[in-house]
Amino acid sequence: MSIKIGIAGYGNLGRGVECAIRQNEDLELAAVFTRRDPETVKILTEGVPVCRAEEAADWKDKIDVLIICGGSATDLPVQTPKFAELFNVIDSFDTHAKIPEHFAAVDAAAKAAGHVGIISVGWDPGLFSLNRMYANAILPNGKDYTFWGKGVSQGHSDAIRRIPGVKNGKQYTIPVPEALDAARSGQNPELTTRQKHTRECFVVAEEGADKAAIEEAIKTMPNYFDEYDTTVHFISEEELLAEHSAMPHGGFVLRSGKTGWDLENNHIIEYSLKLDSNPEFTTSVLVAYARAAYRMAQEGQTGCKTVFDVAPAYLSAKSGEELRKSLL
Amino acid sequence: MSIKIGIAGYGNLGRGVECAIRQNEDLELAAVFTRRDPETVKILTEGVPVCRAEEAADWKDKIDVLIICGGSATDLPVQTPKFAELFNVIDSFDTHAKIPEHFAAVDAAAKAAGHVGIISVGWDPGLFSLNRMYANAILPNGKDYTFWGKGVSQGHSDAIRRIPGVKNGKQYTIPVPEALDAARSGQNPELTTRQKHTRECFVVAEEGADKAAIEEAIKTMPNYFDEYDTTVHFISEEELLAEHSAMPHGGFVLRSGKTGWDLENNHIIEYSLKLDSNPEFTTSVLVAYARAAYRMAQEGQTGCKTVFDVAPAYLSAKSGEELRKSLL
Numbered sequence: 011m012s013i014k015i016g017i018a019g020y021g022n023l024g025r026g027v028e029c030a031i032r033q034n035e036d037l038e039l040a041a042v043f044t045r046r047d048p049e050t051v052k053i054l055t056e057g058v059p060v061c062r063a064e065e066a067a068d069w070k071d072k073i074d075v076l077i078i079c080g081g082s083a084t085d086l087p088v089q090t091p092k093f094a095e096l097f098n099v100i101d102s103f104d105t106h107a108k109i110p111e112h113f114a115a116v117d118a119a120a121k122a123a124g125h126v127g128i129i130s131v132g133w134d135p136g137l138f139s140l141n142r143m144y145a146n147a148i149l150p151n152g153k154d155y156t157f158w159g160k161g162v163s164q165g166h167s168d169a170i171r172r173i174p175g176v177k178n179g180k181q182y183t184i185p186v187p188e189a190l191d192a193a194r195s196g197q198n199p200e201l202t203t204r205q206k207h208t209r210e211c212f213v214v215a216e217e218g219a220d221k222a223a224i225e226e227a228i229k230t231m232p233n234y235f236d237e238y239d240t241t242v243h244f245i246s247e248e249e250l251l252a253e254h255s256a257m258p259h260g261g262f263v264l265r266s267g268k269t270g271w272d273l274e275n276n277h278i279i280e281y282s283l284k285l286d287s288n289p290e291f292t293t294s295v296l297v298a299y300a301r302a303a304y305r306m307a308q309e310g311q312t313g314c315k316t317v318f319d320v321a322p323a324y325l326s327a328k329s330g331e332e333l334r335k336s337l338l
Numbered sequence: 339m340s341i342k343i344g345i346a347g348y349g350n351l352g353r354g355v356e357c358a359i360r361q362n363e364d365l366e367l368a369a370v371f372t373r374r375d376p377e378t379v380k381i382l383t384e385g386v387p388v389c390r391a392e393e394a395a396d397w398k399d400k401i402d403v404l405i406i407c408g409g410s411a412t413d414l415p416v417q418t419p420k421f422a423e424l425f426n427v428i429d430s431f432d433t434h435a436k437i438p439e440h441f442a443a444v445d446a447a448a449k450a451a452g453h454v455g456i457i458s459v460g461w462d463p464g465l466f467s468l469n470r471m472y473a474n475a476i477l478p479n480g481k482d483y484t485f486w487g488k489g490v491s492q493g494h495s496d497a498i499r500r501i502p503g504v505k506n507g508k509q510y511t512i513p514v515p516e517a518l519d520a521a522r523s524g525q526n527p528e529l530t531t532r533q534k535h536t537r538e539c540f541v542v543a544e545e546g547a548d549k550a551a552i553e554e555a556i557k558t559m560p561n562y563f564d565e566y567d568t569t570v571h572f573i574s575e576e577e578l579l580a581e582h583s584a585m586p587h588g589g590f591v592l593r594s595g596k597t598g599w600d601l602e603n604n605h606i607i608e609y610s611l612k613l614d615s616n617p618e619f620t621t622s623v624l625v626a627y628a629r630a631a632y633r634m635a636q637e638g639q640t641g642c643k644t645v646f647d648v649a650p651a652y653l654s655a656k657s658g659e660e661l662r663k664s665l666l
Contacts, residue, residue, distance in 0.1 A: 026597070028599075029597060029598055029599045030597065032599065033478050033479050033597070034478055054599055106666070109662055109663070109666055110659070110662055110663055113662060130666055135666045137472070137476075137607075139665055139666045140472075140650055141609075142665045143650050143651070143653075143654060143661060143665045144465070144468075144650060144653065146654065146665065147626040147629075147650075147653035147654040147655075148465075148619075148622045148623050148626050148653075149622060150361045150362055150655075151361050194612070196614075269354070269357060269358065269361070269614075269615060269618040269619060269622055270357055270615065270618055271356075271357045271360065271382055275613075275614035275615040275618055276614050277611070277612065277613045277614060277615075277618075277619050277622075278610075278611070278612040278613075279465075279610075279611055280608075280609070280610045280611075280612075281469075281608070281609050281610075282606075282607075282608045282609075283605070283606070283607055283608075284522070284605065284606040284608075285603075285605045285606075286524075286597075286603035286604050286605060287597060287598065287603040287605075290597040290598055290603055290605075291476075291597060291605050294476045294477060294597055294605075295476050298475040298476050301475075316661075316662060316666055317650070317666075318649070318650050318651040318654075318658065318661050318662070318665075318666070319649050319650075319651055319658070320649060320650075321646070321647050321648060321649045322468055322471055322472060322475075322645070322646050322647075322648075322650075323471070323646040323647055325471075325472065325475035325476075326471060326474065326475040326646075327475075327478075330646065330647070331438070333471060333644075333646050334437055334438055334441060334644060334646070335437070335438055337467055337470045337471045337474065337646075338434065338437055338458055338463045338467045338644055338645075338646070
C-alpha cells in the first residue's frame with residue numbers, strides 16, 4: 011500500500027512534487043489543492059482530482075502527508091499550522107530569521123492534532139543546514155562557509171523587476187572562485203560579503219527607459235546589491251526568454267576545522283550541489299521527507315520537526331537491512 | 339555534568355578519541371583500557387587511569403559510552419558485542435561485507451543488556467554512507483560514485499610490506515581527475531576500477547633486494563594492485579620517514595540524478611573530505627556519535643544502530659532551539 015500524498019498549491023513547487031512522486035513507487039499522488047478555480051488548473055498526473063483549498067478537510071482520512079507548496083513570506087506562516095490540524099505536513103519555509111516562530115506555531119498545531127509537521131525542508135534550509143550541523147558536531151573547532159550559485163535568485167530577480175523602466179529581468183548569484191579556494195585552503199580566512207559572491211543581472215528595459223538610471227538603481231539597491239560587485243546586461247525580451255528561462259542553482263557548504271592535541275591537523279568537509287532545476291530538486295527533498303513524516307507519525311510521534319530531528323533511514327524507501335547491505 | 343567516555347585500545351584511534359574529547363566541553367575521558375601492561379601505556383590526559391581490559395566490568399556504572407578502537411579483522415567482531423554487555427558502545431567496524439553479521443551480534447548483546455551500540459562509525463563507512471543514503475533517497479533515479487584519496491591506504495601499505503625484500507613502504511590511493519570530471523558531467527558514465535583510481539607506492543628495499551622483482555610483485559598483486567595503474571618509487575628509509583609519515587586521506591561521494599516528468603533535468607550532489615589525519619578525523623566522528631549513543635540510551639532506546647538510524651541533532655552539543663536558530 012502506497013503512501014498518499016496531497017499537494018497544496020500548484021506552481022513550480024507543486025509541479026515539482028508531482029514529478030518527484032512519479033519516481034517513487036511507494037508514493038502516490040492523492041489530490042492537489044488550489045486557491046484558483048480548479049477548472050483552470052491542469053495537472054500532469056491522470057485521474058487525480060484538483061480541489062479547492064477549502065475542501066481539504068474532506069480529505070482528512072484520505073491523505074497521509076500534505077506537502078505545502080506556498081511562499082514563505084505570507085502563505086506558509088498561515089497555511090502550515092492550519093493544515094497541520096488536518097494532516098501530517100511538510101513545508102519549505104525559508105525565512106531563516108523567522109524559523110523559531112514558525113516552528114512554535116506548527117509544533118502547537120501538530121501536537122494538538124496528533125500530527126507530524128516537518129518544516130524548512132529543501133536544500134537551504136535543508137540539506138545545507140544538515141551539512142553545517144554534521145560538520146560542526148564533528149569539528150567543533152573550525153569555521154563555516156556557505157556559497158550560493160551559480161544560480162538564479164528569485165528574490166533578486168523580483169527586486170530588479172520592481173524598478174521603474176524594467177520590463178523583465180533575471181539575476182544570477184555567482185560564488186567568487188578565489189573565495190572558494192581560500193575557504194578550502196585550511197587558513198580559515200574571514201571573507202566579506204563582497205569577496206564571496208558577485209551578482210550578474212540580465213535586464214529587459216521598457217522602450218525609451220533610462221538604462222543608466224536602471225543600472226544605477228540596481229547597483230545601489232540596499233541589502234540586495236549594494237554590498238556586491240554587480241554586472242548589468244541589457245538584453246532583448248526574446249534573448250531573456252531563450253537564454254534565461256531555466257532555474258538552475260546550487261552552492262557549497264564548507265567547514266574547515268582542526269583536530270589534534272594542539273590542533274595541529276586541518277580538515278575540510280565540503281558539500282556541493284549543482285542543480286539544473288532548483289524547484290525540482292527542492293521538491294525531491296520535500297518528497298523524501300514526506301515519507302519520513304508518514305513513518306514518524308505511524309510510530310506515534312507528533313509535533314514539529316526539522317531535518318535535524320529526522321533519522322536518515324526514514325527518508326529511504328529501503329528497509330534498514332537493505333540500507334546496511336547496499337549503502338553503508 | 340559531562341558525559342563520561344571510556345576508550346578501549348590505545349593506538350592511533352584511541353589517541354584520536356582522546357584528542358577529540360578535549361575539544362568537546364560536555365565530554366570527559368573517564369578511563370583507557372588496554373591489552374598491554376597499563377604501566378607501559380602513557381596517555382596525554384593527566385589524571386585519567388589506564389586499566390587492564392579485564393577490569394572493564396568494574397567501570398560498568400562509571401562510564402556512559404565506551405569507544406572501541408580495535409581493528410575490524412579480528413578485534414571488533416569479538417569486542418563490540420562483549421563490551422555491549424557492560425556499556426553503550428561505538429565502533430568503526432569497516433569490513434563492508436560483514437556489517438550485517440556484526441550488526442546482528444551487537445544488536446543481540448545490546449538489547450539483552452539494555453544498551454545502545456552504534457557500529458561502523460567514521461567516514462567510510464560513516465559520513466560517506468550517510469551521503470550516499472541521503473542522495474539516493476532524494477534522487478532515486480541516478481548513479482553513485484565514490485572516490486577515495488588522495489590518501490594513505492593502510493591495507494595496501496601493509497600488503498607492500500609483506501613482499502620479500504621490502505623493508506618499509508607506503509601506498510597512496512589517488513582518484514583520477516578525468517574520472518571525477520566524468521562523474522560530475524551529468525552523463526552518468528560507467529567507470530572501471532582502473533579508470534577511477536591510480537596507486538602510487540613508496541618502497542624502501544632491503545639491501546641487495548631485487549627491485550625489479552619487488553615492483554613486479556606489487557603491480558601484479560591480485561585484488562590490491564592488479565586492476566590499477568600503479569607507480570612504484572624506491573626511496574631511502576630516511577625519506578620515507580621524513581616525507582610519508584603523515585596519514586592524510588579523503589575522498590568524494592557523488593550522486594548524479596534526474597528529475598522532471600520526463601527526467602529532463604540533471605543534478606549533482608557531491609560530498610568531499612580532505613583530511614590531514616585520517617585517524618583524528620575518524621575519531622572526531624566517533625566522539626560525536628558517542629554523544630548520540632548516550633542521549634539515545636537516556637531516552638530508553640536499546641540495540642544496535644548505524645549512522646542511518648541516528649537523528650542528526652543527537653550529535654550536537656547544542657539544543658534543538660540553538661540548532662534551529664544558528665544552523666538551520
